Amino acid sequence: MKLKEIISKINFVGNTEKEYLDDEIDASLDEEISDKDKKLFKKLNKKVIAAMVAAALIITAIVGATGVRHVFASSNEAEQYTPIVEVTKQDVQKTLSATGTIISAEESGQFATVSGSYPVEEVYVKVGDVVKKGDPLYKLDMSTMEETLSYQQQALNIQNQQNDISKGNAERALQSSMENGAIKVNEANASVDDAKRAQKDAADAKQKAIDSKNAAEASANSAIDSAKAELDAANAAVNSAKAALDSANANKSANDAKINEWKNKISKLETQKSELSSSDDADSIIQLQEINAEIATINSEIASLGADVSAQQKAYNDAVANANAKQIAYNNAVNSKKVDDSAIKDADRQIEKANQAYNNAVANVGNTQNSANEEIANQYQAIKSSDLSAQSSTLSSQQEIAKSKEELSKAVVYASQDGTVTNVNIVKGQTYSGTDAVVIDNVTNLKATADIDEGQIPQIAMGQKVQIKTDATGDDILEGTVTFVSPTATKNSTKTTDGASTTASVSKSRATYRVDVSLDNTNENLRLGMTARMTFITASAKDALVVPSSDIQTDADGNKYVVVQKANGTTENVTITTGISDDFYTEIKEGTIKEGDTILEAGLDGSADAVLEDMGADGGIYFE
Secondary structure (H helix, E strand, O other): OOHHHHHHOOOOOOOOOOOOOOHHHHHHHHHHOOHHHHHHHOOOOHHHHHHHHHHHHHHHHHHHHHOHHHHHHHHHHHHHOOOEEEOEEEEEEEEEEEEEEEEEOOEEEEOOOOOOOEEEEEEOOOOOOEEOOOOEEEEEOOHHHHHHHHHHHHHHHHHHHHHHHHHHHHHHHHHHHHHHHHHHHHHHHHHHHHHHHHHHHHHHHHHHHHHHHHHHHHHHHHHHHHHHHHHHHHHHHHHHHHHHHHHHHHHHHHHHHHHHHHHHHHHHHHHHHHHHHOOOOHHHHHHHHHHHHHHHHHHHHHHHHHHHHHHHHHHHHHHHHHHHHHHHHHHHHHHHHHHHHHHHHHHHHHHHHHHHHHHHHHHHHHHHHHHHHHHHHHHHHHHHHHHHHHHHHHHHHHHHHHHHHHHHHOOEEEOOOOEEEEEEOOOOOOEEOOOOOEEEEOOOOEEEEEEEEOOOHHHOOOOOEEEEEOOOOOOOOEEEEEEEEOOOOOEEEEEEOOOOOOOOOOEEEEEEEEEEEEEOOOOOOOOOOOEEEEEEEEEEEEEEEEEEHHHOEEOOOOOEEEEEEOOOOOEEEEEOEEEEEOOOEEEEEEOOOOOOOEEEOOOOOOOHHHHHHHHOHHHOOOOO
């Protein structure tokens, strides 16, 4: 749209409270302006431009009526006029504009939060119905879930019976293990008692062996002493007999001579006896008797002398034999004492065996007790494991039953809020498992929402103030506050990104982010879905020192400055530091200028033609 077309729409006469440019022109300026023209056009207040153009046209008309001469006469003054503007204080707001939509602040999609898909049995509402929180919206046919619940409950009952049987078997096994373990431990303890008794018996046997040994030793020592005494006596007798024999053998020659003498005498007596034997007289007989008596006496003497050596020899032999017998008796007594020592050794071996058997029995008691305890513990753990397994399976079944009951409890879907039914996406008999089966909106509590381009979203923050206008509410400005800024992109939009050319553009997909704005006040003309023109106040300054943005210039070093006109008519370039800017004014944060100072306008010579030339080629502004 060219500026000439815009001018044709300007309402010069009429209500002065209205803007010079109507909403159609505003929309064209916001939506169709090219990057090049927008940069220049935003420097100027639309009202100022319109007034300047109108004044120029009026002056032209007056000049045409009064004559060319009057115009030439005043042209010299126009050439000497320099456009200036006064430095003032006012509120400045930096804004960001976006087009959004009026939506419900309380909207909810009602749907059954079931895990399966079920046919719709009944639908209780239709679009336009006003509902209260808790009102039924629709019902699902969940007969298949009811059958499933019945099967689950039967299965749980059977499982509980099986668990009771398993628990009883495990408890009986535990009792059996305890009883068997007690029996084995008692048997092991009995073995210990037996081994202990065997230990005592072996000790007693050893003591008896010791006592027997001691008694045997005493008896043997006595026998040895007696045998030794007898042996010594026998040896003494041998020595005595030997001495007597030696003595007899020493007297044998003398005895033999005496025996020979006695034998000779006996021979003579035998001769006398022969001579007398023939005589019968008494004297001869008496003499003969005397000879016989003398022969007998001599023989007795001879026998006595001859028997002495033999007797001594026999006595000696007998004494030697007796001594030998006593030696054997002594040796036997000594050997008998040695036999008693082996009995004690046997008793020691029996004691060692009894001790080993006792130790083994004691160890066996410990092993048996440990084994019994381990078996009992295993059975107890088996009971606990079986019980936990039963509890787990029962709990799992109960959870499944609870899930099924919870699923059945969701058969009827109720309204989660008060509001109006704005959409019904289901019909009776339909299998529906999606969201937003029924949509409820609170049509009295509204808000605005817009998708903000990725390049502008950093300027939006929670709590920012927003001004909202709609076609339905006319000139009323609705105040709002940013209540939600999406942290992630909600969709992609196609935006023109090339600002270097006025005749061509390059488009690419750009991310947008949802922003919600609550309305501080409402209007009865607002309806869901209306288009909202939203102005976000991204920054503001109260009673700030400002100059027109178009009058700020930049030197070769990049420093910003304004041209200040002094009282004597001279000018000075004053370096400044700027703050925030709105569409027309910029805040001055630092610099030597103050309120009331006058500055030269930059890039304007005061003529309508210059204004039109700056605004665009061929005297117009194009909005591509």
